[in-house]
Amino acid sequence: MAHVALKNVNKIYGSGTRAVHAVQDLNLDVESGEFVALLGPSGCGKTSTLRMIVGLESISSGDIFFDDRRVSDLEPQDRNVAMAFETYALYPNFTVWENLAFPLEVRGVSEVEQRQRANEIAELLHITPILDQYPPNLSGGQQQRVSLGRALIRDPSVFILDEVMSHLDAHLKFQMLFDLKRLHRDLKRTMVYVTHDQVEALALADRVAVMSNAVLQQVGDRNTLYNRPANVFVADFIGEPPTNFFTVEPAQNGDSIKMIVTNADLTFALTEQTAAAVKVHGGNRFTVGIRPQNLHLDDKGDLQAEVLINEYLGERSILSVANSQAKFRALVSPDVTAGPHSSVRFSYDPADVLVFDEKTEALIV
Amino acid sequence: MSDIVRGDPSTYPDWFSRKKSTTPLIVSRWVPAILVGIPVFVLLAIVIYPTVWMFYHSLRDTNIQGLFMGNHEYIGFQNYATVVGSERFQDSLVHLAQYLTFGACLQVIIGTALALTLYEFVKSNAARTVILIILVLPMMLPPSIVGVLWRFLLTPSNGAVNQALLSLGLIDAHIEWFNAGVSLWSIIIADCWNWVALPLLIVYSGRVSLPPAVYEAARVDGANQWKVMRRITLPMLKEVIAIAFILRFTDAFKFVDLVYVMTSGGPAQTSELPTYIAFQRGIREFAIGEAAAYAIIIFAISAVLITLFLKYMKRVMKAQGLA
Numbered sequence: 001m002a003h004v005a006l007k008n009v010n011k012i013y014g015s016g017t018r019a020v021h022a023v024q025d026l027n028l029d030v031e032s033g034e035f036v037a038l039l040g041p042s043g044c045g046k047t048s049t050l051r052m053i054v055g056l057e058s059i060s061s062g063d064i065f066f067d068d069r070r071v072s073d074l075e076p077q078d079r080n081v082a083m084a085f086e087t088y089a090l091y092p093n094f095t096v097w098e099n100l101a102f103p104l105e106v107r108g109v110s111e112v113e114q115r116q117r118a119n120e121i122a123e124l125l126h127i128t129p130i131l132d133q134y135p136p137n138l139s140g141g142q143q144q145r146v147s148l149g150r151a152l153i154r155d156p157s158v159f160i161l162d163e164v165m166s167h168l169d170a171h172l173k174f175q176m177l178f179d180l181k182r183l184h185r186d187l188k189r190t191m192v193y194v195t196h197d198q199v200e201a202l203a204l205a206d207r208v209a210v211m212s213n214a215v216l217q218q219v220g221d222r223n224t225l226y227n228r229p230a231n232v233f234v235a236d237f238i239g240e241p242p243t244n245f246f247t248v249e250p251a252q253n254g255d256s257i258k259m260i261v262t263n264a265d266l267t268f269a270l271t272e273q274t275a276a277a278v279k280v281h282g283g284n285r286f287t288v289g290i291r292p293q294n295l296h297l298d299d300k301g302d303l304q305a306e307v308l309i310n311e312y313l314g315e316r317s318i319l320s321v322a323n324s325q326a327k328f329r330a331l332v333s334p335d336v337t338a339g340p341h342s343s344v345r346f347s348y349d350p351a352d353v354l355v356f357d358e359k360t361e362a363l364i365v
Numbered sequence: 366m367s368d369i370v371r372g373d374p375s376t377y378p379d380w381f382s383r384k385k386s387t388t389p390l391i392v393s394r395w396v397p398a399i400l401v402g403i404p405v406f407v408l409l410a411i412v413i414y415p416t417v418w419m420f421y422h423s424l425r426d427t428n429i430q431g432l433f434m435g436n437h438e439y440i441g442f443q444n445y446a447t448v449v450g451s452e453r454f455q456d457s458l459v460h461l462a463q464y465l466t467f468g469a470c471l472q473v474i475i476g477t478a479l480a481l482t483l484y485e486f487v488k489s490n491a492a493r494t495v496i497l498i499i500l501v502l503p504m505m506l507p508p509s510i511v512g513v514l515w516r517f518l519l520t521p522s523n524g525a526v527n528q529a530l531l532s533l534g535l536i537d538a539h540i541e542w543f544n545a546g547v548s549l550w551s552i553i554i555a556d557c558w559n560w561v562a563l564p565l566l567i568v569y570s571g572r573v574s575l576p577p578a579v580y581e582a583a584r585v586d587g588a589n590q591w592k593v594m595r596r597i598t599l600p601m602l603k604e605v606i607a608i609a610f611i612l613r614f615t616d617a618f619k620f621v622d623l624v625y626v627m628t629s630g631g632p633a634q635t636s637e638l639p640t641y642i643a644f645q646r647g648i649r650e651f652a653i654g655e656a657a658a659y660a661i662i663i664f665a666i667s668a669v670l671i672t673l674f675l676k677y678m679k680r681v682m683k684a685q686g687l688a
C-alpha cells in the first residue's frame with residue numbers, strides 16, 4: 001500500500017515532426033488506499049500515464065514517487081505494482097490457472113497456495129469453469145477477466161487497472177463493479193483504474209481524475225465534478241446527457257447581474273456569489289452551462305422553448321427544445337407528453353447556473 | 366422474344382437461366398482438366414516416377430551394364446538383406462546417429478542460443494542486421510568450398526585450428542583431425558559452421574514476432590530474465606525451434622557433399638553416412654539395385670521419424686489452441 005505522487009510528469013513519444021505529446025505536466029496524488037479513476041476520451045493519454053507509473057514507459061520529464069521513494073528510474077520488477085493490461089497480454093502458452101498463478105510462482109509461493117489463491121480469484125471473477133483452457137481459446141470478456149485476475153492475485157503497493165471491464169456485458173459488469181468495490185474496501189489497497197466510461201468511474205472511485213488532450217482537467221469526487229466542473233470540457237464530458245451551453249452577455253440587473261443569451265430570447269439569473277465572481281473576473285462575453293437535470297418543467301418558469309423531440313428512455317425522457325437559434329435539452333419525467341412544436345417553460349435554481357470564461361473555458365467562481 | 370416480367374422465370378431469356386447451371390459458359394470443361402493436369406504431370410514426372418523407378422530397381426539385380434542393356438532380374442528383397450546385413454551399413458547408422466545428435470541437434474541449440482542472445486543483448490537494429498549478415502555468410506558458400514576450407518583449417522601439422530588451440534594452451538600436441546574416430550567430428554564441425562545460421566535465422570524471426578505485451582506483463586509480474594526465458598520465450602518458440610530442427614534433420618539424411626569433399630568417408634569408412642554409401646555404391650560402383658535399396662531404407666527411416674515428430678508437434682499445438 002503506497003501513496004503515489006506524479007510531479008510534473010510529461011510523456012513525449014518520438015521526436016521532431018512526429019513527436020506526440022501524450023501526457024502534459026501531470027500532477028496527481030493518489031492517497032494510500034485510495035481508489036482513483038482516470039477518466040477521459042480515447043487517446044487522451046490514460047494508458048501512457050499508467051505505463052509510466054508501472055515503469056514500462058520512460059518518463060520524458062518529471063518524477064514519480066511511491067510514498068517518499070522516487071521510482072522514476074526503477075524497473076517494473078522493482079516497483080511492486082500489479083497491472084491489468086488493456087490488451088490483456090496473457091501468456092498464450094499457459095493455461096488460465098497458470099496465468100493467474102504466474103506472479104505467485106515468480107515469488108516462490110508454494111504450489112498448494114498458488115492453487116488455492118487462483119481458485120479464490122477465479123471464483124470472484126466467475127472464471128472457474130475455464131481454469132484449464134488456454135487463452136487463445138477464450139472469448140474477449142473471459143480473457144479480460146483472466147488478465148484482471150492475474151493483477152488481483154498479488155499483494156502489491158499499487159493496483160493499476162487499464163479498462164478491465166470494456167468487454168463485459170452490462171449484467172456481468174455491474175456485478176464485477178460491485179465485487180471490485182468490495183474487494184477494494186476489504187484490501188484497502190491503492191488502486192488506479194482507467195476507463196472511458198463515466199458510469200464505471202463514478203461508481204467505483206473515491207476520486208475521479210478527468211483527462212483530455214494529454215492534460216489533467218480536474219480531480220474530484222462525484223459531487224465536485226457534477227456541481228463544480230473546472231471547465232467546459234469536464235461539464236460536457238461528465239453527465240448524461242451532457243450539459244447545455246449558451247454564449248451569453250452580462251447585463252446589470254439592480255445589484256445583481258443577469259446573463260442574456262446572444263442567439264435566443266433567454267436570460268439566466270445568477271446567485272449573488274456568482275455575480276460577484278463574474279464582476280471581479282470582468283469581460284463582456286461568457287459561456288453559461290446548465291445541466292439537463294437542473295431544468296424543471298414549470299408553467300411560471302423564465303425559460304421558454306419549443307419542443308423538437310421527446311425521447312422516451314424508460315425511467316426518464318429527454319426533451320430536446322429550441323428557442324430561436326439556441327438548442328438545448330432537459331431531463332423530465334417520462335409522464336410528460338409534450339410533443340413536437342408544443343411550447344414549454346422551464347425554471348431553474350440560479351445556484352445550478354455555471355459560468356465559464358469564453359476564451360479559457362475555465363469555471364468562474 | 367416476349368417481354369421479361371420480373372419474378373416470373375418463364376419469361377427470362379435463355380442466357381439468363383443458363384447462368385444458373387453449374388458449368389459456367391466461358392470455362393470449357395477442358396480448362397479444369399488442364400489446370401489440374403499440369404501439376405499432376407509435374408508431380409508424376411519428378412517425384413512419383415523416380416520413386417517408383419527406384420523401388421522397382423531395388424528389387425532387381427541391376428548394375429550399370431544391365432541398366433543400359435535392359436537385362437536385370439527380379440531378386441526379391443535380396444538387396445535389402447545385403448544392405449541391412451552389411452557391417453558397413455550398420456556402422457553408418459551409428460555415424461548417422463552421432464551426426465544427428467551432435468550435428469543437427471547441436472546446430473539447433475547453438476543457433477537458438479545465438480539468436481536469443483542477439484535479440485536480448487544487441488538492441489540497435491543496425492548492429493543486429495550487420496551481425497546477422499555476417500553469421501549468414503557461411504550458408505551462402507557452396508559445400509565444396511566449405512569442405513576445402515575446413516580441410517585446410519583442420520590440417521593437423523600447420524592448420525589454423527591446431528595452431529590456435531596450441532597457442533591458447535588448450536592442447537599440447539596436434540589433434541589428428543582426419544584419423545579414424547576423429548574425421549567424423551571434423552565433418553560435424555565444418556557442417557555446424559556452415560549451417561548454424563539456418564536455425565539461427567528461423568528462431569530469430571520467431572522471437573521477433575512474439576508479442577511484446579506478454580514480456581511487459583512478465584516484467585510487471587516480477588519475473589527475472591532467466592525465468593522469462595525458461596517459462597515464456599522457449600515454450601512459445603517450441604514450434605519454431607521444432608521447424609528448424611526438422612529442416613536440419615531432413616538435411617542430415619541427404620548429407621553427402623561435405624563427407625565426399627573432406628574425408629570421402631574415410632579413413633577406413635569410419636566417417637560414412639548411409640547416403641554417402643548409397644552414392645558410392647550407385648554412382649561410383651554402379652550397383653544400382655543396391656543403391657536403390659539404400660535410398661528406400663533411408664527414406665523409410667526418415668519418414669517414420671519425421672511423422673512421429675510431426676504427430677507430437679500437432680498434439681502440442683492442438684493443446685495450446687494453435688492448430
Ligand SMILES: Nc1ncnc2c1ncn2[C@@H]1O[C@H](COP(=O)(O)OP(=O)(O)OP(=O)(O)O)[C@@H](O)[C@H]1O
Pocket residue numbers: 013014020021022040041042043044045046047048049086196
Ligand atoms: N508507443 C507510442 N508511440 C507513439 N505514440 C504513442 C505511443 N503510445 C501512445 N501514443 C500516442 O499517445 C496518445 C495517448 O495514447 P494512450 O494510449 O495513452 O491513450 P488512452 O487514453 O489510453 O486511449 P484509449 O482510451 O483509446 O486506450 C495517443 O495520441 C497515441 O497515439
Ligand SMILES: [Mg+2]
Pocket residue numbers: 046047048086162
Ligand atoms: Mg488506453
